[in-house]
Amino acid sequence: xxxxxxxxxxxxxxxxxxxxxxxxxxxxxxxxxxxxxxxxxxxxxxxxxxxxxxxxxxxxxxxxxxxxxxxxxxxxxxxxxxxxxxxxxxxxxxxxxxxxxxxxxxxxxxxxxxxxxxxxxxxxxxxxxxxxxxxxxxxxxxxxxxxxxxxxxxxxxxxxxxxxxxxxxxxxxxxxxxxxxxxxxxxxxxxxxxxxxxxxxxxxxxxxxxxxxxxxxxxxxxxxxxxxxxxxxxxxxxxxxxxxxxxxxxxxxxxxxxxxxxxxxxxxxxxxxxxxxxxxxxxxxxxxxxxxxxxxxxxxxxxxxxxxxxxxxxxxxxxxxxxxxxxxxxxxxxxxxxxxxxxxxxxxxxxxxxxxxxxxxxxxxxxxxxxxxxxxxxxxxxxxxxxxxxxxxxxxxxxxxxxxxxxxxxxxxxxxxxxxxxxxxxxxxxxxxxxxxxxxxxxxxxxxxxxxxxxxxxxxxxxxxxxxxxxxxxxxxxxxxxxxxxxxxxxxxxxxxxxxxxxxxxxxxxxxxxxxxxxxxxxxxx
Amino acid sequence: xxxxxxxxxxxxxxxxxxxxxxxxxxxxxxxxxxxxxxxxxxxxxxxxxxxxxxxxxxxxxxxxxxxxxxxxxxxxxxxxxxxxxxxxxxxxxxxxxxxxxxxxxxxxxxxxxxxxxxxxxxxxxxxxxxxxxxxxxxxxxxxxxxxxxxxxxxxxxxxxxxxxxxxxxxxxxxxxxxxxxxxxxxxxxxxxxxxxxxxxxxxxxxxxxxxxxxxxxxxxxxxxxxxxxxxxxxxxxxxxxxxxxxxxxxxxxxxxxxxxxxxxxxxxxxxxxxxxxxxxxxxxxxxxxxxxxxxxxxxxxxxxxxxxxxxxxxxxxxxxxxxxxxxxxxxxxxxxxxxxxxxxxxxxxxxxxxxxxxxxxxxxx
Numbered sequence: 001x002x003x004x005x006x007x008x009x010x011x012x013x014x015x016x017x018x019x020x021x022x023x024x025x026x027x028x029x030x031x032x033x034x035x036x037x038x039x040x041x042x043x044x045x046x047x048x049x050x051x052x053x054x055x056x057x058x059x060x061x062x063x064x065x066x067x068x069x070x071x072x073x074x075x076x077x078x079x080x081x082x083x084x085x086x087x088x089x090x091x092x093x094x095x096x097x098x099x100x101x102x103x104x105x106x107x108x109x110x111x112x113x114x115x116x117x118x119x120x121x122x123x124x125x126x127x128x129x130x131x132x133x134x135x136x137x138x139x140x141x142x143x144x145x146x147x148x149x150x151x152x153x154x155x156x157x158x159x160x161x162x163x164x165x166x167x168x169x170x171x172x173x174x175x176x177x178x179x180x181x182x183x184x185x186x187x188x189x190x191x192x193x194x195x196x197x198x199x200x201x202x203x204x205x206x207x208x209x210x211x212x213x214x215x216x217x218x219x220x221x222x223x224x225x226x227x228x229x230x231x232x233x234x235x236x237x238x239x240x241x242x243x244x245x246x247x248x249x250x251x252x253x254x255x256x257x258x259x260x261x262x263x264x265x266x267x268x269x270x271x272x273x274x275x276x277x278x279x280x281x282x283x284x285x286x287x288x289x290x291x292x293x294x295x296x297x298x299x300x301x302x303x304x305x306x307x308x309x310x311x312x313x314x315x316x317x318x319x320x321x322x323x324x325x326x327x328x329x330x331x332x333x334x335x336x337x338x339x340x341x342x343x344x345x346x347x348x349x350x351x352x353x354x355x356x357x358x359x360x361x362x363x364x365x366x367x368x369x370x371x372x373x374x375x376x377x378x379x380x381x382x383x384x385x386x387x388x389x390x391x392x393x394x395x396x397x398x399x400x401x402x403x404x405x406x407x408x409x410x411x412x413x414x415x416x417x418x419x420x421x422x423x424x425x426x427x428x429x430x431x432x433x434x435x436x437x438x439x440x441x442x443x444x445x446x447x448x449x450x451x452x453x454x455x456x457x458x459x460x461x462x463x464x465x466x467x468x469x470x471x472x473x474x475x476x477x478x479x480x481x482x483x484x485x486x487x488x489x490x491x492x493x494x495x496x497x498x499x500x501x502x503x504x505x506x507x508x509x510x511x512x513x514x515x516x517x518x519x520x521x522x523x524x525x526x
Numbered sequence: 527x528x529x530x531x532x533x534x535x536x537x538x539x540x541x542x543x544x545x546x547x548x549x550x551x552x553x554x555x556x557x558x559x560x561x562x563x564x565x566x567x568x569x570x571x572x573x574x575x576x577x578x579x580x581x582x583x584x585x586x587x588x589x590x591x592x593x594x595x596x597x598x599x600x601x602x603x604x605x606x607x608x609x610x611x612x613x614x615x616x617x618x619x620x621x622x623x624x625x626x627x628x629x630x631x632x633x634x635x636x637x638x639x640x641x642x643x644x645x646x647x648x649x650x651x652x653x654x655x656x657x658x659x660x661x662x663x664x665x666x667x668x669x670x671x672x673x674x675x676x677x678x679x680x681x682x683x684x685x686x687x688x689x690x691x692x693x694x695x696x697x698x699x700x701x702x703x704x705x706x707x708x709x710x711x712x713x714x715x716x717x718x719x720x721x722x723x724x725x726x727x728x729x730x731x732x733x734x735x736x737x738x739x740x741x742x743x744x745x746x747x748x749x750x751x752x753x754x755x756x757x758x759x760x761x762x763x764x765x766x767x768x769x770x771x772x773x774x775x776x777x778x779x780x781x782x783x784x785x786x787x788x789x790x791x792x793x794x795x796x797x798x799x800x801x802x803x804x805x806x807x808x809x810x811x812x813x814x815x816x817x818x819x820x821x822x823x824x825x826x827x828x829x830x831x832x833x834x835x836x837x838x839x840x841x842x843x844x845x846x847x848x849x850x851x852x853x854x855x856x857x858x859x860x861x862x863x864x865x866x867x868x869x870x871x872x873x874x875x876x877x878x879x880x881x882x883x884x885x886x887x888x889x890x891x
Contacts, residue, residue: 090606096566120713152602152603188601189604394850489843
């Protein structure tokens, strides 16, 4: 199976060709303002250097486009919000905890309607159809293109959200609908926030994924297009166009997954040393460990699955104080390394310069670093190693020693010996780990709901089946599905042995049946 | 002499939310939603005065409010101030008397906020005290029960305005049993106004000044974060607390029995505790702690688990494998450690055949 992985970063668009378990080829091109042109350039370059790219079964694109839209407040749409839940949650309206500037951009007509369910799935109050019809008419008149619908306890019973969406679509068939039960877990406000963020990005996502499809066609590659998500898995492009929020933070995830693939390690720490920061994460069973705390995106509190990452201001471009070797960073020359670093004729002393002086890497002109004192170089490197070692230890949650995979352009800054680390692993293609991570992404399915009146074993089994069904719907091959996370919490106070079960499964992307000459011949013979 | 009334600002409540979550000792729910609601009331110009319990007249009648139910139900239905305020009005109607002020039932977690929301809506001052000095899982684990104050009457309202009044209960255990049933029928969340208290009862039978204590703890955390100092060390210093253990969560096991969330958390030591282990049992809140298999801390001492870096409290429902945590103890109010108090809230009330021995020497209290 041949897969292309494309990582659209802020500076570079990288593309890799992965054949089965092997990275065959990688290229780097500049990211273009319209994103798609960069993808065309990268894939054409890749295909011209390795024609096997034309035989790709799947293309996986990783992009930070949607996160950036929210963070930078551009490209998000004004939307309508409907919450079915009165008389519950009456005082806290939709958008209540959004940063004011983003709320002003996104918040359109907002409605709170009677209905929703209780914790045992029974109706909380009768659904107010008349109020919903009235809201639908107002939404149709308002001209918004998208609406987010949430209902109290919809992860347990989504009937209210479905009913509201049906009424809306009879009146306003062109409005794109996001329903909260499709996106989130228990916790109304966080789930609703995710739903509203998603609705605000649907128009952008349709345009962007449409652009990806066109780019692929222009490159002459006929393969299924997938977009990578924040949990190291992918979804089909049309699914991603419906749920752009799932693509948030896919960059760091791809880098961690790429490191796992390139090293063959499943349980390890990973450090990605870039130009400005080092991101440290932890691999568990080949997937990034997720963060515990409520995750904010552009100031909005969400309930996302996000990789647990620690970023410190230390990278190849980090500026060192010439007078104080202990003052390393946090300022960086960033993408201007080749203009401002000493080894390239610039006037700043960066960590790259000091590493060149120390003989850790060969870049630019080493003789320009001759003026650095030997003690200065040693002290800076020691300080840099201490900072990395401390950050790595903070992220480590196992008592036993673990291997550390070092990736990224600045990975020469990582020391060879670190307390708690069994060995430091360097890999080929470390500069394009993100694109590799995209190429090898899998399809996931998740369930998070309360099961009642059944044994723990029955509940877990039911959850596994539901999660597998969701993964298959997303494009996974059923026979490759494996459980990667399973968690059950008995719920205090609730009747009937209530158990909240969260199960996540992943599977390989379903291989497209291909009518190759060889296959045709075989079919004829048979 | 009684302190002058304090006009509560939203900054006070931001601090209160942080401190109350720490004083929740793992239970009581995160105070986020109620803080959001308070911000709205305060933005509309509403507020409350916090008054010194000692300024109350002996015969003043004080309402005591709290939410009851499962934190998960609150995460979806949230709890609305107007519903909690309605329990007070219902009680006034039943009694045929007006309340002078409202007090906190349970300072820990989200429940301490309910008095501030109700006070702001009804225009009543809030008394600086509560009936637990922390969070506890049951109504019979309160200073009111310890003091043998009456458990009835008790009003209870749900979001639909279904309402119940319990006019008689033999004791707090019966009141706990009856109200728990109704709470489940209401959808595992109910607003309650507990038995009214007189000024005289409050002065002798509550944990005094616990609202200001929560605000003080919150301010300490905020100041430390702002100065990039260690918030946990700051809290321990200001509250005369004790650092018990630093480590990473190795296992979190939960089970639902008899209507509560019980379980055990195992922590492997780090830093100065490397090579050691710590184990904590909980019943909604942290109840007993063992260091290297030896009991070192029990209820009613306040056992808190905090995120080692941010100093944020971590709840028994949310603590997870791999978290870096610090276990600390804060001193409990004296009333909880009296002989009668320990019958209600000591280790034996939680089913452990252990004598209570505070981790804090008596002279330091």
